[in-house]
Amino acid sequence: MASVKLEDLPLRFAYRHHPDQDAATPARHPVVIVGAGPVGLALAIDLATRGVASVVLDDSDRIGEGSRAICFAKRTLEIFDRLGLGEQLVDKGITWQRGRVFLGERELYDFDLLPEAGHRRPAFINIQQYYVEAALAARAASFPDLIDLRWSNRLAAVAPRTDGASLTIDTLDGPYRLDADWLVACDGSRSPTRAMLGLDFAGEVFDDRFLIADVKMTADFPTERWFWFQPPFHGGQSALLHKQPDDVWRIDLQLGRDADAEVEKQPENVVPRIRRMLGHDAFSLEWVSVYTFQCRRLARFVHGRVIFAGDSAHQVSPFGARGANSGIQDAENLAWKLALVLAGEAGPGLIATYDLERGAAADENILNSTRSTDFIAPPSAGERRLRDAVLALAAEAPFARRLVNSGRLSVPTTYETPLTTPDEDGWGGSARLGAPVPDLPLHRPGHGPTHLTALASGRFTLLTMGDSCVAPAGCEHIVIGQDVIDEAGLFAGRFDAGEGSAVLLRPDGHLTARWRHPATVKIAHAIQRAKGF
Incomplete structure (x- = not known):
């Protein structure tokens, strides 16, 4: 994968007639995924790495147009590493971890999203979504026996059943039917699957409109996130600037509540706005869109054997890069649980914890x-006066800068659920129970340098300081100081781990249990608990 340039990957895919279309009775598959976007493809690949076959249906024949989501967070990059395409995306993407916030022409403050050293992946990369989708599609194609990717196959009807779902699929050759043990809807914010089941979002749609313009130009701005409140070049509203690969720059401009989306998208209206911001016209438009903020979700993500993930389950405003990153984490949370269910190794409530954990994540992201959104585009005159007072104070008083909100950027959710074994002792360090494992550099004797996140194999993994216990069957055991060497001495500090301590990671790399004095029976019980028993 890493040797293939993203620019050379196909963006369009041929429709192929499948034998299922000629079957006398509907073919049955363990998992059918609707939507070949980042979430659906990531889910299919994750399942394939666990030996689970899936059918992926997409109503289009091409990768989505326009850059759309561009900010992919460290946690998402770690997931992509495990799926086999992280290096390729990081090599192409624009790495960044710092940002600046301005009031007018004055810089209020800057920030660093990854002040802790020793992580394999950066806080963020910027890369166009079509590159991510192309890389995922190419990776999916490397599992021909496990991922059946069907382009120009549109889900036309779904009938939920107690043992799965019956589907009707429209194609260029006419309709056909499929049965699925599990149906996962990853078909976006306008999800046809959601509509077919009569489900709707609850939440808030905001009035303000924002312009996205991707422009191609040569510029010497640093690779940082720059956000302006009341910029002099844009009528006192807000603006955002981000760099992407290929000399493409993302510009977001607040338009106000009364803006006409169709009018504002016209080049004759976009170009003057960009010219005022940049002070020149040495640029060309790559992609333009107008959007409103929406913070909404389904009440439940699991409906029997039909599961929703990504934008089909929840929507958030683009500021903060929480949409695509949250969707990829939905896929990771679901994949290992669905694999255990299909293998007959899961407790009766394991799939319900997908709704519990990712529902909590959606609530956190929406909050x-x-x-x-309320800070960037205050909904009332009183709130605007309060916002402006905070901004004026932040220019002089450092404490007020904590109140400024230009988009709290995506972070992974810490799961506080029944799958986690409660601590028996007090713990310090940066590792948090229920959160993804913090990364650090390690050395594997005979293999060379690695990182802790690279050792998370997608299985239950026990990390111990010394050979203090025996891991249960089926659990990978890594001994710090023997199997890997912590040359920088970071493990003990980040995990508050002394000699003999042990920590247990779930298949998605979240810390699910830890002990000062581990015993094999305690570890086995924690694994059973994390499996939903």
Whole structure:
């Protein structure tokens, strides 16, 4: 994968007639995924790495147009590493971890999203979504026996059943039927699957409109996130600037509540706005869109054997990069649980914890996104006066800068659920129970340098300081100091781990249990608990 340039990957795919279309009775598959976007493809690949076959249906024949989501967070990059395409995306993407916030022409403050050293992946990369989708599609194609990717196959009807779902699929050759043990809807914010089941979002749609313009130009701006409140070049509203690969720059401009989306998208209206911002016209438009903030979700993500993930389950405003990153984490959370269910190794409530954990993540993202939206585009005159007072104070008083909200950026959710074994002792360090494992550099004797996140194999993994216990069957055991060497001495500090301590990671790399004095029976019980028993 890493040797293939992203620019050379196909963006369009041929329709192929499948034998299922000629079957006398509907073919049955363990998992059918609707939507070949980042979430659906990531889910299919994750399942394939666990030996689970899936059919992926997409109503189009091409990768989505326009850059759309561009900010992919460290946690998402770690997931992509495990799926086999992280290096390729990082090599192409624009790496960044710092940002600046301005009031008018004055810089209020800057920030660093990854002040802790020793992580394999950066805080963020910027890369166009079509590159991510192309890389995922190419990776999916490397599992021909496990991923059946069907382009120009549109889900036309779904009938949920107690043992799965019956589907009707429209194609260029006419309709056919499929049966699925599990149906996962990853078909976006306008999800046809959601509509077919009569489900709707609850939440808030905000009035303000924002312009996205991707422009191609040569510029010497640093690779940082720059956000302006009341910029002099844009009528006192807000603006955002981000760099992408290929000399493409993302510009977001607040338009106000009364803006006409169709009018504002016209080049004759976009170009003057960009010219005022940049002070020149040495640029060309790559992609333009107008959007409104939406912070909404389904009440439940699991409906029997039909599961929703990504934008089909929840929507948030773009500021904060929480949409695509949250969707990829939905896929990771679901994949290992669905694999255990299909293998007959899961407790009766394991799939329900997908709804519990990712529902909590959606609530967290919606809360942060709503707060950002209310600060960037205050809904009332009183709130605007309060916002402007905070900005004026932040220019002089460092404590007030904590109140400024230009979009709280995506972070992974810490799961506080029944799958996690409660601590028996007090713990310090940066590792948090229920959160993804913090990264650090390690050395594997005979293999060379690696990182802790690279050792998370997609299985239950026990990390111990010394050979203090025996891991249960089926659990990978890594001994710090023997199997890997912590030359920088970071493991003990980040995990508050002394000699003999042990930590247990779930298949998605979240810390699910830890002990000062581990015993094999305690570890086995924690694994059973994490499996939903």
